[in-house]
Amino acid sequence: MSYATQKLAEEKVFKDPVHRYIHVRDQVIWDLVNSKEFQRLRRIKQLGTSYLVFHGAEHSRFNHSLGVYEIVRRISDDVFHGRPEWDESERLTVLCAALLHDLGHGPFSHSFEKVFNVDHEEFTRAILTGDTEVNGILKKVSPDFPGHVAEVIAKTYSNKQVVSLISSQIDADRMDYLQRDAYYTGVSYGHFDMERILRVMRPLDDQVVIKSSGMHAVEDYIMSRYQMYWQVYFHPVARSAEVILRKILQRAKELSESGYEFQQPPTHFLAFFDRSFSLADYLALDEGVLMTYFQLWINERDPILADLCDRFVNRRLFQYVDFDPGTDYKKLGELSALFKKAGIDPEYYLIDDSTSDLPYDFYRPGEEEERLPIQLLMPNGDIKELSRLSQIVDAISGKRRTDYKLYFPAELLIDGKKKAIKQQILEMLREGGI
Template sequence: MTNSKLSEEKVFKDPVHRYIHVRDKVIWDLIGTKEFQRLRRIRQLGTTYLTFHGAEHSRFNHSLGVYEIVRRIVDDVFKGRKEWNDDDRLLCLCAALLHDLGHGPFSHSFEKVFHLDHEDFTRAIILGETEVNAVLRTVGADFAKKVAEVIAKTYENKQVISLISSQIDADRMDYLQRDAYYTGVSYGHFDMERILRVMRPREDQVVIKSSGMHAVEDYIMSRYQMYWQVYFHPVTRSAEVILTKILHRAKQLYKEKYSFKHHPLHFYSLFEDKVDVKDYLKLDESIMFYYFQAWQEEEDIILNDLCSRFINRDLFKFVEFNPNEQMMTLLQLNKLFKQAGIDPDYYLVIDSSSDLPYDFYRPGEEEERLPIHLLKANGEIRELSRESEIVDAISGKRRTDHKLYYPLDLLEDLSTNSKAKKEILELLNRINRD
């Protein structure tokens, strides 16, 4: 492996970490690759900018931030400790920098429609015929494979994985603070400096000295608040619903051999479920907006309308709705929407959000969450919720929220199908009161 250094340190000015420091040539070269530069054209928070107007920051910002946190841990906190293998330093830095490389435009909505996983594409970009892979190969023949293994959480040294992906990792520590900064909220702030100071490498994990427990409690509560006040904000979800329906509609029209005025050239491989890395890397949010702008002129009324709504922030309204308890009401609304000439597949949508703020280890579960461990003064290691009453109170408790989204403006236009629309409005008002 090479550990080539730049002739002088490069720095990026950053609003969250003040400065991001780069001394390793491989890191500097990775930042300059076209695959990494693409992340400038993908927002970190998808449609959240339609709710919090400052949320225009990119995956590029965030990736540099995660790298900087990991750099501080391995260079300032772990270096020289007997439980830490400094040979993994460069691997940690590269995995931190590249962990979000495979995100698509409007990441999670995009993945949901086309049944994709950004981690799969991250690994494919790292291992494929890309500029990123060429840079990684300058370190060693199998170095790209090791970076991909860290992303896949299969690398042999679990300490390395836990720095990038765990219940208290550099990824979360950066995005909570960065997203709080750009949205202008106070929820995501916590004492990261304290947490970094008390992190320690131990065998196959990273633990926290028990003296830092209160800083970790603050971090977990910050995460909880950010999810419900920012990430799951109902207005953001309304925009995501419309975005998702645009992509569904375009895919459906393509399958029906609809003649687009503006052919979705960049979407063909996605519509045919044959997307490869080369096609995927051509996609970013500027490309998506080009099509949304163009599709406002399509003959298809649904695609035309949904694109106009998304571009102009003419979003759906919502009511609290429990599909388990109100299924008959949903069936009734579906029937009335059809009578009103409004397609319920695109204009009557249940959206559910769910979050588990902290969990202890549950072997065999679909997503096994490694817990946060505290290192006691006597050397004993204890799982966090066994020591913290605050964390114990929320540990393992999943919160779920359901909302029903609909286009109020179409329902209030009583020039057509007024009887059905009035019934729909009465039913929605009743749900709102209940």
Template sequence: MEYSGEKLSEEKVFKDPVHRYIHVRDRVIWDLIGTKEFQRLRRVKQLGTTYLTFHGAEHSRLSHSLGVYEIVRRIIDDVFEGRPEWNPEERLLSLCAALLHDLGHGPFSHSFEKVFDLDHELFTRKIILGDTEVNAVLTQVGADFPKKVAEVIAKTYSGKLVVSLISSQIDADRMDYLQRDAYFTGVSYGHFDMERIMRVMRPREDQAVIKQSGMHAVEDYIMSRYQMYWQVYFHPVTRSAEVILTKVLHRAKYLYETGYHFEQDPVHFHSLFKGDVTLKDYLKMDEAVMLYYFANWEHEGDEILRDLCSRFMNRRLFKYTEFHPSNEQMNKLIELTKLFKEAGIDPDYYLVVDSSSDLPYDFYRPGEEEERLPIHLLKNNGEIRELSRESEIVEAISGKRRTDHKLYYPADFLRDESTNKNVKQQIRRLLEMAD
């Protein structure tokens, strides 16, 4: 039975701390929320290891996905409806893409992806197109409907306006996570006037534009994003936890490949370690599963795996110092690596340079990697102008990438002078010089 236009007999609502209520009237949206693939997102945190820095950051990818859906629903139903540039036949497609855009995220998201060379967007599309409950629901809308949803998420769908709602420099994804992450971390940086931005949004063929009267609200949004990245997302303590998490996975993979006998066999990781993970295997992985293994690996025979898991589970994180990749600093890193080995501390796992980089706003650079559509303002005379040409605030940060480097190490190992006292003193002196 096709139910592309079917409504629920009664509207369903989710109470939400950010948007107050999330409204569901479409049968297909309600059924998608009930699928096991979507419910799996309850067991994947939105902010990965950030809960080890900001204790309130326990919210899930499911709550964020519902929030993105609600923002898109309000834009379409309250702002775009009836405007000639908007095609109402794309309403359900937009809502489904918004709801499912993060479906393929794995446990601890980006750290997990880096170690196993995975792409969550690829797995999002595989879930939508594969033998899944999500696909079964979408197919009831139309045989080609799952393909269209996957194309929107892949940014290859022909309707660029639909794509821009969930993937642009001012999209529903960013507008939800900035506010939601600010709420749960307890910071004030992520707040901006979303109501104002939505009221001044207007549909155009390729993307939504912002009326000139809303420019200051957009400036506030961009600065909010800038602050959230440097005060929350790239927080050095969170990055310390990510470094340890990454090293746990690297160590477990190395031990598996060298024939180590685990006391707790990592059966859920086998296909990941082999590099041939199936969709079925991938969907079994969530943060509850990973933490189960980490808790057991605290008692493994391998000293490094045992220590790293204990650090992660009990928040005994690495300390850090500033690091600048100059010739002098690189020479210092070479010397530190040598001294770590002399002290019996494996530098592959205990001496780590981590870098974070962000570009808060960019103008259009055609043909470049990660090509970004700029934010456009609709002037009172009907002219459309790129934001940084009208805003001095945005112009000041446009196209300027900020990068930060930190060197992470286990300070407690260096304080223990029961062995290799002289070497550890040399290491501490070098690290103090780096500060």
């Protein structure tokens, strides 16, 4: 028996709060779960800084990755199994891609990526194809198997059905994180009828389609996603924590480059500051490492780094007001000048931040982040794009919503020093726009 088809002597089962049970029967999958690169995901939170808002949101990328694997396993083994449009030989490829799709996430994910200009998907592919335990396991299937799994994650794999199960507007990744994040944050927005959606999914040609009878379940899924983004993922308080996190890393980088002598040198970050880091350097970082530095840096001599770390560790976050970049940038310049007069560095204590989401889009060839639409399979065999039949989806299709906030430390504006200037700042912040 080849390694690719080797089964465990006894099925392994993970108890899961979202899917009840996650089943592992393949030796390859079990070995990948036990690799050190996959175990590292236990130390990367799924929702980054959101635990500072939703105290239950302590779940990890490890939880989520197992959940995505389980959804894809059900689709492959139950929903698509035996259908002539589905190539059964792709089963192991799609299961491995589902399990490993988030392997390259760094600590606090997107905040870390922004500061150090790295892409977690590139690192996922590097882990799959580099000198890692995961690569060694995948190579036991076949020498070119790691490359195939990497192509699925890069969305360049030849079988588009496989790609769409991992990355599309209705994929296993989204179906797991919406439900999982709703469960751990305690909100009700992310729940939808996944069982119904799975029952009406069909492989067809080079895509996965939904039977038209399941349209309302898909509408519910899209609206759940819309609500989760604005109520959870883009929560302004969580974004305040992200702003502070980014500024901590920015300040540490700036101090290091200026020759500042740290009491606790940023040893694990030095290769990232000068972009000489290796894959091993990247994998050595997790959120435990960062939090250790932050706690130690609370006692650094540099007052800005010490203050920012204290704010993040002890949840003393910035306040915020709405900000309109179209009309308020002149005011932002004036505020920045006033902050300097008040002795508050605006580079670290006056930050504008924006976030946006496109809940659903139809096909726009050649545009950035090209999105394949959700296609409905009609009873007569015709294919119709979802928003043509759904008034609900049509109402939000192609409509990007953006939210702008201005973050600042309110308590620094009410102490006794330079009171007149600080009062002027507060009045500007309370006015209309800002």
